[in-house]
Amino acid sequence: MEFRDNKAIYLQIADYVCEHILLEKWKAEEKIPSVREMAVELEVNPNTIMRTYDLLQTKNIISNKRGIGFFVAEKAVDQVKDFRKTHFIADELPVLFRNIYLLNISFDELQRKYENFIKENFNA
Amino acid sequence: MIKVNNLHFGYGKNQPLFKNISFQLDAGHIYGLLGKNGAGKSSLLKNLAGLVYAQQGTLDVFGFDPAKRQPAMLEQICFIPEEFYLPAVKIDAYVKANAPFYKKFNHDYFTNLIQEFDIPVSQKLINMSYGQKKKVIIAFALATQAKLIIMDEPTNGLDIPSKAQFRKIMASALTDECCIIISTHQVRDLDNLIDSVIMLDENDIALQASVDEITEKLTFKKVKAVDDSIIYAEPSLSGYYAVMPNYHQEESKLDLELLFNAILTEKTKFKPYFN
Amino acid sequence: MSNLFNLNRFGLLVKRQWMDFGKIYLGTVIVLAGIIFAFYSYFTPSSTDHNIFDHEGNLDMRFRYGLFLILGFLFISITSSTYFTNLGQKSRVMHELMIPASTFEKFIVSIFYTVMVTVLGYLLVFYLIDLGFVKYLNANLNTFKSAETLKTPIKAVDCLFDQVISDKKYLKYCSAFFAFPFLITSIFLLGSIYFNRFHYIKTAVSVIIFTYAVGYLIYKTCDLLTRNMTQINIHFNEKNVLLWIFLVSATITVALWFITYIRLKEKEA
Numbered sequence: 001m002e003f004r005d006n007k008a009i010y011l012q013i014a015d016y017v018c019e020h021i022l023l024e025k026w027k028a029e030e031k032i033p034s035v036r037e038m039a040v041e042l043e044v045n046p047n048t049i050m051r052t053y054d055l056l057q058t059k060n061i062i063s064n065k066r067g068i069g070f071f072v073a074e075k076a077v078d079q080v081k082d083f084r085k086t087h088f089i090a091d092e093l094p095v096l097f098r099n100i101y102l103l104n105i106s107f108d109e110l111q112r113k114y115e116n117f118i119k120e121n122f123n124a
Numbered sequence: 125m126i127k128v129n130n131l132h133f134g135y136g137k138n139q140p141l142f143k144n145i146s147f148q149l150d151a152g153h154i155y156g157l158l159g160k161n162g163a164g165k166s167s168l169l170k171n172l173a174g175l176v177y178a179q180q181g182t183l184d185v186f187g188f189d190p191a192k193r194q195p196a197m198l199e200q201i202c203f204i205p206e207e208f209y210l211p212a213v214k215i216d217a218y219v220k221a222n223a224p225f226y227k228k229f230n231h232d233y234f235t236n237l238i239q240e241f242d243i244p245v246s247q248k249l250i251n252m253s254y255g256q257k258k259k260v261i262i263a264f265a266l267a268t269q270a271k272l273i274i275m276d277e278p279t280n281g282l283d284i285p286s287k288a289q290f291r292k293i294m295a296s297a298l299t300d301e302c303c304i305i306i307s308t309h310q311v312r313d314l315d316n317l318i319d320s321v322i323m324l325d326e327n328d329i330a331l332q333a334s335v336d337e338i339t340e341k342l343t344f345k346k347v348k349a350v351d352d353s354i355i356y357a358e359p360s361l362s363g364y365y366a367v368m369p370n371y372h373q374e375e376s377k378l379d380l381e382l383l384f385n386a387i388l389t390e391k392t393k394f395k396p397y398f399n
Numbered sequence: 400m401s402n403l404f405n406l407n408r409f410g411l412l413v414k415r416q417w418m419d420f421g422k423i424y425l426g427t428v429i430v431l432a433g434i435i436f437a438f439y440s441y442f443t444p445s446s447t448d449h450n451i452f453d454h455e456g457n458l459d460m461r462f463r464y465g466l467f468l469i470l471g472f473l474f475i476s477i478t479s480s481t482y483f484t485n486l487g488q489k490s491r492v493m494h495e496l497m498i499p500a501s502t503f504e505k506f507i508v509s510i511f512y513t514v515m516v517t518v519l520g521y522l523l524v525f526y527l528i529d530l531g532f533v534k535y536l537n538a539n540l541n542t543f544k545s546a547e548t549l550k551t552p553i554k555a556v557d558c559l560f561d562q563v564i565s566d567k568k569y570l571k572y573c574s575a576f577f578a579f580p581f582l583i584t585s586i587f588l589l590g591s592i593y594f595n596r597f598h599y600i601k602t603a604v605s606v607i608i609f610t611y612a613v614g615y616l617i618y619k620t621c622d623l624l625t626r627n628m629t630q631i632n633i634h635f636n637e638k639n640v641l642l643w644i645f646l647v648s649a650t651i652t653v654a655l656w657f658i659t660y661i662r663l664k665e666k667e668a
Contacts, residue, residue, distance in 0.1 A: 003316065004377075006377060007375065007376065008339055008375035008376060008377050009316055012377075036296055039296065039298075040292045040296045041292075042295075042316075043288060043292055043316060043317070044295060044316045045154055045295065045316065045317050045318065046295060046298055047152070047153070047319045048316070048335075051336070170493075170668060173497060175497070175668035176667045176668065177665075177667060192402075193496065193501070193502055194402040195402055195499045195500055198497055198500075201497065205494075208490055208493075209488065211418055211419065221418050222498070224411050225408070225415075225498060226499065
């Protein structure tokens with residue numbers, strides 16, 4: 001895994017875990033790598049992984065079964081989407097809005113582009 | 125686990141290296157010790173291991189005074205120095221002669237580490253390359269399961285794959301019972317491994333804080349222009365790398381090199397954030 | 400477990416030090432045996448030589464005394480002066496100091512190697528080679544008889560150490576110098592921890608300067624104190640003098656060991 005420069009490592013690892021859940025590499029109720037395994041794989045301090053897992057637990061994305069390990073929560077996919085949506089609205093949307101405003105892009109134009117994009121990428 | 129109080133140390137009376145420094149290290153952490161050349165990183169490590177004697181002040185290393193060099197303390201410390209020597213024997217002979225001094229030495233773990241590091245077992249230690257020798261003593265040190273592991277520039281001399289192996293091994297070696305302290309210039313090799321930072325400058329500890337504490341109080345980011353809110357900035361291709369107070373609870377990634385330069389040039393401006 | 404001395408740790412340390420010291424030691428012992436053998440081969444009388452008897456009419460083996468003393472000095476001083484050389488090397492000193500054994504144990508092991516192994520090793524090697532040659536000579540005594548015109552039978556040769564032990568006069572003088580080999584090892588052991596490089600030369604030069612200085616001081620003070628006085632003769636009791644030689648050399652040895660221990664304790668990396 002390549003870490004980017006601008007975001008805290010523990011959040012980047014949270015994204016990494018979420019990505020795995022969304023892509024269904026790790027399915028609901030399945031066991032995920034332990035703190036130590038994850039630390040070794042990503043070459044990161046185990047305390048950092050612990051912080052990531054704590055965060056994901058509070059967001060109900062993973063759960064800790066004492067003595068056994070961490071498991072993907074039942075409704076993890078919804079939780080991940082929820083978590084990401086909040087994050088997107090809070091952090092990424094303002095930047096987008098700023099550009100839309102500065103570049104004077106109309107909502108009509110935006111809507112057309114959006115629909116095109118969906119068609120091309122997701123065949124919806 | 126380790127308490128240092130009012131440590132004064134220097135080589136000779138008129139060349140003080142540390143004036144009245146105090147700090148504490150706890151188990152379950154990897155500390156990164158940073159400082160310019162000659163700031164005293166190695167000397168501080170040697171003080172902890174009882175290899176040199178403090179002029180004033182007290183050191184408490186899990187209840188022992190390191191200056192007494194008692195076996196019960198020594199078997200709980202492993203020191204990987206920058207310069208070292210290994211004798212003209214094979215690995216098993218070396219282990220046979222040295223491992224019995226460490227009661228908790230784990231032979232299976234040692235064998236695993238040697239395999240993971242790809243070290244030729246049949247070769248005499250003295251004929252190995254610097255990097256290979258270094259990997260042998262790192263493996264030995266970790267296999268002792270010592271409470272305090274001290275490493276002075278551990279990644280020096282390691283090739284690119286070995287550095288990755290080293291990081292993996294260190295990530296797995298940290299337990300709740302042990303404390304690892306690594307002095308380094310090669311910040312990029314270790315920045316995701318270190319969870320606490322100690323910086324030495326001008327006979328004193330310029331900063332001791334956990335990575336979480338640092339990123340809670342400061343934010344590291346690329347900016348287009350420098351303004352008053354920025355404490356320290358370095359020019360880059362597209363603007364500046366900047367350190368500023370974390371006004372908006374941003375969760376940025378600690379840039380150790382930037383922080384190091386920032387602390388050295390703007391020490392007084394950072395003081396209020398970490399006290 | 401005691402933090403001062405533990406027999407198990409002591410054993411481990413002896414084994415560990417053998418890895419370093421043993422190699423140098425064994426190499427030196429082989430060279431030593433070669434030299435002794437060479438000297439014996441050259442100087443031991445053979446039936447074809449002339450002038451092979453000493454003034455008492457025995458086979459002349461007097462070269463042994465000088466050989467024993469000079470080689471002995473060289474061997475024990477050289478091996479002792481290598482013992483702490485690791486502590487003078489920047490790359491090794493830290494590891495040596497951090498081996499989990501007490502300073503006292505490390506010190507006792509140094510004494511064990513420089514006293515027991517070095518001195519006793521020398522005596523053993525010398526004794527065995529001497530014994531071999533003596534046995535050989537005694538087995539071939541009659542070849543000498545035919546070669547010489549003397550009528551009297553040739554006396555069997557004694558081993559060097561037998562001579563010293565069985566002869567009361569020898570023993571009396573020799574036992575006064577019993578502590579000397581230990582004094583020598585203690586001087587060179589201290590030198591090996593005191594100096595970081597060129598231990599042997601530096602130790603030897605220091606000893607020479609020190610002895611000269613002390614000798615000069617004693618001479619000068621005696622000269623000052625006894626100026627304008629008449630000489631009287633005091634008869635020293637020979638026995639007392641010999642005892643004093645022993646006591647003084649033994650005391651200096653112990654003192655030097657003590658300094659070595661302190662030095663080891665204070666050694667910094």
